[in-house]
Amino acid sequence: MKPPTLRDVANMSGMSLATVSRVLSGSDYAVSEPSRRAVLSAAKKLRYMPNALGKSLKTSSTREIGVVIPNITNPYYALLLQGIQDAAAQREYHILLCNSNRDAGQEARDIHSLLAKRVDGILLASISQSVEAVQYALDIGCTLITMEQELPIRCIHVGFDYRAGSWMATKHLIDKGHRRIAFIGAPPSRHSRQQMLAGYRQCLAEHALPVDERMIQLSETENESQSIYEMENGAACAAKLLENQDRPTAFVCLNDMTAIGAMRALSARGFRVPQDVSVIGFDNIPFCEVCDPPLTTIDQHAYAIGEMSTKLIIERIENEDANQCSLTLQPTLVERRSTSSPA
Amino acid sequence: MKPPTLRDVANMSGMSLATVSRVLSGSDYAVSEPSRRAVLSAAKKLRYMPNALGKSLKTSSTREIGVVIPNITNPYYALLLQGIQDAAAQREYHILLCNSNRDAGQEARDIHSLLAKRVDGILLASISQSVEAVQYALDIGCTLITMEQELPIRCIHVGFDYRAGSWMATKHLIDKGHRRIAFIGAPPSRHSRQQMLAGYRQCLAEHALPVDERMIQLSETENESQSIYEMENGAACAAKLLENQDRPTAFVCLNDMTAIGAMRALSARGFRVPQDVSVIGFDNIPFCEVCDPPLTTIDQHAYAIGEMSTKLIIERIENEDANQCSLTLQPTLVERRSTSSPA
DNA sequence: TTGTACGCGTTATCAC
DNA sequence: GTGATAACGCGTACAA
Numbered sequence: 253m254k255p256p257t258l259r260d261v262a263n264m265s266g267m268s269l270a271t272v273s274r275v276l277s278g279s280d281y282a283v284s285e286p287s288r289r290a291v292l293s294a295a296k297k298l299r300y301m302p303n304a305l306g307k308s309l310k311t312s313s314t315r316e317i318g319v320v321i322p323n324i325t326n327p328y329y330a331l332l333l334q335g336i337q338d339a340a341a342q343r344e345y346h347i348l349l350c351n352s353n354r355d356a357g358q359e360a361r362d363i364h365s366l367l368a369k370r371v372d373g374i375l376l377a378s379i380s381q382s383v384e385a386v387q388y389a390l391d392i393g394c395t396l397i398t399m400e401q402e403l404p405i406r407c408i409h410v411g412f413d414y415r416a417g418s419w420m421a422t423k424h425l426i427d428k429g430h431r432r433i434a435f436i437g438a439p440p441s442r443h444s445r446q447q448m449l450a451g452y453r454q455c456l457a458e459h460a461l462p463v464d465e466r467m468i469q470l471s472e473t474e475n476e477s478q479s480i481y482e483m484e485n486g487a488a489c490a491a492k493l494l495e496n497q498d499r500p501t502a503f504v505c506l507n508d509m510t511a512i513g514a515m516r517a518l519s520a521r522g523f524r525v526p527q528d529v530s531v532i533g534f535d536n537i538p539f540c541e542v543c544d545p546p547l548t549t550i551d552q553h554a555y556a557i558g559e560m561s562t563k564l565i566i567e568r569i570e571n572e573d574a575n576q577c578s579l580t581l582q583p584t585l586v587e588r589r590s591t592s593s594p595a
Numbered sequence: 596m597k598p599p600t601l602r603d604v605a606n607m608s609g610m611s612l613a614t615v616s617r618v619l620s621g622s623d624y625a626v627s628e629p630s631r632r633a634v635l636s637a638a639k640k641l642r643y644m645p646n647a648l649g650k651s652l653k654t655s656s657t658r659e660i661g662v663v664i665p666n667i668t669n670p671y672y673a674l675l676l677q678g679i680q681d682a683a684a685q686r687e688y689h690i691l692l693c694n695s696n697r698d699a700g701q702e703a704r705d706i707h708s709l710l711a712k713r714v715d716g717i718l719l720a721s722i723s724q725s726v727e728a729v730q731y732a733l734d735i736g737c738t739l740i741t742m743e744q745e746l747p748i749r750c751i752h753v754g755f756d757y758r759a760g761s762w763m764a765t766k767h768l769i770d771k772g773h774r775r776i777a778f779i780g781a782p783p784s785r786h787s788r789q790q791m792l793a794g795y796r797q798c799l800a801e802h803a804l805p806v807d808e809r810m811i812q813l814s815e816t817e818n819e820s821q822s823i824y825e826m827e828n829g830a831a832c833a834a835k836l837l838e839n840q841d842r843p844t845a846f847v848c849l850n851d852m853t854a855i856g857a858m859r860a861l862s863a864r865g866f867r868v869p870q871d872v873s874v875i876g877f878d879n880i881p882f883c884e885v886c887d888p889p890l891t892t893i894d895q896h897a898y899a900i901g902e903m904s905t906k907l908i909i910e911r912i913e914n915e916d917a918n919q920c921s922l923t924l925q926p927t928l929v930e931r932r933s934t935s936s937p938a
Numbered sequence: 939t940t941g942t943a944c945g946c947g948t949t950a951t952c953a954c
Numbered sequence: 955g956t957g958a959t960a961a962c963g964c965g966t967a968c969a970a
Contacts, residue, residue: 277964279966283939287940302963306963346693348659538823544887612949614956
């Protein structure tokens with residue numbers, strides 16, 4: 253019933269615990285061929301499987317990486333996690349997954365649990381700006397990398413240039429010939445959103461286009477970052493913009509779901525995308541290529557962020573004094589069919 | 596640098612290891628109030644955090660549940676995982692996540708890793724029919740529950756009644772007055788798909804409708820269960836069906852992405868959904884309420900499956916001889932706007 | 939080349 | 955009420 257231990261293998265093979273361990277743990281310690289075979293055969297017979305707890309306790313290494321993200325249901329985080337998983341699996345690390353559910357308290361508790369489990373490292377996509385738990389992790393020598401959202405603390409960070417992203421989106425529309433370009437979003441409560449708004453403004457300014465504040469439509473309330481709410485918000489904001497006297501000919505959207513909502517509102521009112529109004533999203537979730545029309549968007553490289561973060565943290569775990577640096581991924585424009593020149 | 600241990604707390608507080616453990620592990624063993632306070636204050640000062648490895652080694656309980664699923668990027672599994680997470684968090688269990696990437700070998704390796712880590716239980720959404728690894732897990736006394744796909748082995752299982760699901764979908768269309776109802780899908784290589792086809796056939800038969808084999812369109816090749824392929828397949832199958840002399844007035848689809856692809860093909864050819872052709876999906880992924888028109892579908896209760904499996908496995912872990920049973924969730928029809936009576 | 943013995947951090951059993 | 959001490963399963967320094 254209970255899994256066999258090293259001792260069981262030792263007894264069965266007639267070898268000592270030490271010898272058995274040396275063979276089975278893949279140590280390069282010299283063991284005679286007959287002994288080795290005896291051990292191996294006994295192990296196989298017993299279907300021996302090393303107990304990672306004992307091993308970890310001894311070596312203080314778990315080959316586990318703790319991951320804290322707000323919500324796997326969000327396709328952005330699903331992609332991020334996929335990147336993490338793939339990179340981790342390749343190096344034979346395992347993932348201890350925590351879902352903060354956008355709750356700062358839960359996030360802090362998760363970090364503590366992970367530390368208690370002595371994970372080798374923590375990958376954190378934080379939704380709070382509170383640093384306590386993170387600081388503690390760093391203090392006791394746990395390597396921790398923040399992804400996406402940056403924290404006011406000295407710590408390796410793999411981020412994304414939101415400002416450049418919305419700048420690029422705006423530029424794309426300007427290049428197509430648009431002049432009345434609206435921005436649809438949510439309150440600038442997060443740093444990333446402030447950056448996006450800034451990038452939009454900057455790009456207009458650089459092209460000597462006036463920033464009309466009525467062209468900036470943000471939801472009053474924080475939407476729950478649930479697809480359905482984001483979409484409804486996109487629709488609502490678009491609807492308002494269409495009431496304007498000189499309505500915009502193009503929308504820059506906070507994210508893809510918002511853009512899809514906007515497109516829905518547009519077509520419901522008889523506007524065609526992109527002939528009448530161009531729409532550009534932000535994220536590049538898998539659904540973009542599948543909506544109608546396929547959505548032009550800014551790729552946030554969620555998968556790459558997960559992948560790079562993981563490679564970075566493993567590097568750091570295995571080589572304490574590798575020189576490490578934060579990095580910021582740059583956006584990419586993915587042009588599909590929701591944008592074109594204005595009529 | 597290294598986290599403090601029980602011994603550190605003992606030294607600082609002047610108490611013995613035993614006493615410290617009794618206080619800090621929340622044992623109900625009697626400890627005098629002064630001692631308790633001394634321990635607590637020392638622990639706080641040192642920011643003591645119990646080492647779960649030591650604890651687990653001693654108690655042979657990790658409060659970890661291993662989860663093996665094919666692919667988190669798939670919204671169905673994302674939802675399943677969310678259900679698992681929520682239920683686990685509520686009971687303070689943690690999730691060790693493995694992504695089999697639809698690779699049977701990887702799946703077996705994952706199970707072995709999880710066993711080595713001495714997880715308290717394993718939740719498996721298998722893609723293979725190979726039983727070896729699962730059998731081993733069961734042999735050494737690890738509680739394991741299979742979700743979705745059933746395995747040829749005696750083992751607790753939380754499943755879904757696929758046959759009833761497609762029966763229900765077909766019935767819905769018949770009730771609306773449809774008589775020429777097509778089925779769009781993929782090869783019946785998996786048990787669930789065979790069941791779906793059977794449900795469709797059975798329902799037609801029960802209503803004295805002939806089963807026209809030309810009305811059953813399956814992709815020749817196994818599509819990779821990637822959204823984009825499923826959608827293309829849906830579109831391709833729909834296109835073929837529309838060439839028929841007496842084309843169908845309604846489609847039952849293998850899953851939601853296939854249905855969306857079918858709708859796309861329909862509208863590209865000038866057919867309106869649902870006025871000209873009704874379409875019903877299967878899964879109820881979040882995107883259904885967001886497509887155009889919102890997709891009528893069969894809810895597979897992915898979240899509930901995850902949630903129930905987790906509750907079940909925790910029950911089993913904590914109460915060895917609780918009497919346990921497998922269970923099969925029943926489908927629910929979610930009527931939106933992609934189905935109506937034929938013209 | 940092999941074996942003995944200790945320690946990783948914890949809980950639990952037994953004396954006192 | 956408290957404190958030694960023996961496990962849990964493993965790796966490894968040291969002795970043989």
